[in-house]
Amino acid sequence: MYVDVHAHLTHKDFQDDVDLVIQRAMDAQLSAIVVNGLEPASNRRILELSTQYAIIKAALGIYPIEAIHDRVSGLPFEVSHFDVEEELTFIAAQAKAGRLYAIGECGLDGYWVGEETFGRQEEVFLRLIEIASDAQLPLIIHTRKREERAMEILAHHGVKAVDFHCYGGKVKPALKAAEQYGWYFSIPANARHNEAFRKLLRDLPEDRILTETDCPYLAPQKGTRNEPCHVVGTVEFLAELRSWTKEQAIDKVWQNYCRLFESGRKSNPDV
Template identity: 30%
Template structure:
């Protein structure tokens, strides 16, 4: 199994913030020791661009398709609906051989974004339909769970989903440990260093269940600056400090974990 560098398990290389210098960012990522980038989508409009990028960087940029629970529209942000998912449905099958996971999908029960029970019900439907796709295609899921950590883990277990990455998890340790029991993985971005509550969470989650991510261009070390994949060393060093380990031990363990979860990445890197 290849384990010579970092795996960024959750980033957004098709984000608007990267359009001007995508190639420079990816080349720098390689030089900084990242051996694979797992790039997720939030809406159907990103799908074609992501496939093109992955073909330009084969066996390096690993694509995931997903419809995020919060959708950006011309008049602001809205909770996802089935209509947002419908244009994506045919694309999952069309590009299934390219995909390493389904994501970014999940639940976001932030009160001002999902004010009504109807919004939450619709989110659950969209989430379930994408979980069904993941199970049918035998792919892991890359999951968002803001203000819904416990509900997300309970729903994943109820749906019988086994291969799960809970990205930037911010729920209670007791909820996380339910995910650990189910064999789920948890990833943390550079912004974790700014949040004291995460220390307790990271201390309680076994290293065998932890992966690294940047969520770039968001959740970097500085809110005012664009985050980039080469910041992956920041959560690695932070987790090492919390667990009393060397950064190298954390890098090796998290890469091993990522390659266990994302089987298609492991196969691509071993070619």
């Protein structure tokens, strides 16, 4: 049983063949694809997909740059225009109704946008942390160039159920955080080509490793579209790095997924 804990199957690159992509994931023995939301349109589409396919697990969130869409211009990609407060209310209601497996993605970004946006980014991040803690859901964190600050906020609020997706910060503080706070790190499918991801796969506590794709981005082969079935290659790489059998690596990651995403759900009969 493989897992992809961070996928964007709502991306336009999947609009023509999402059913085939999901079928390929099932054929490759994936048991869960946590599809992450960014703004209202993707959040709603994810809920639809999760009712259509048992393998699709819904995570709703507000991407840090979408959270400040009204304060930025000239970005090389499009942002949507929506009422952030209304969307937070919507996400909270879905969480309360037991439809979600996680809150995400959410977090802080200092790569695309500047300091003048950090205050508002943190406000929205804090609201999503609160929603997750009220509903006892894990958080899936995006952070770029703001890793230390994101960790500081999560630690300050005593948040335990956390997955850092595609973590690009320094490796040492990540290893320390995994030890100290029990946070998880999901490693993308391009890990063979990235020294930091390789180190994380090799050195993280074995019960804190997860796999993801961030598809359609970060394909193992540059310039191609990524998709959930590519987590298989990451698990194979993990087995190589730790001298485990492939079955051991599959099992470890699966148990980690269950501990973070499934363990709290058994008490909720509505799901």
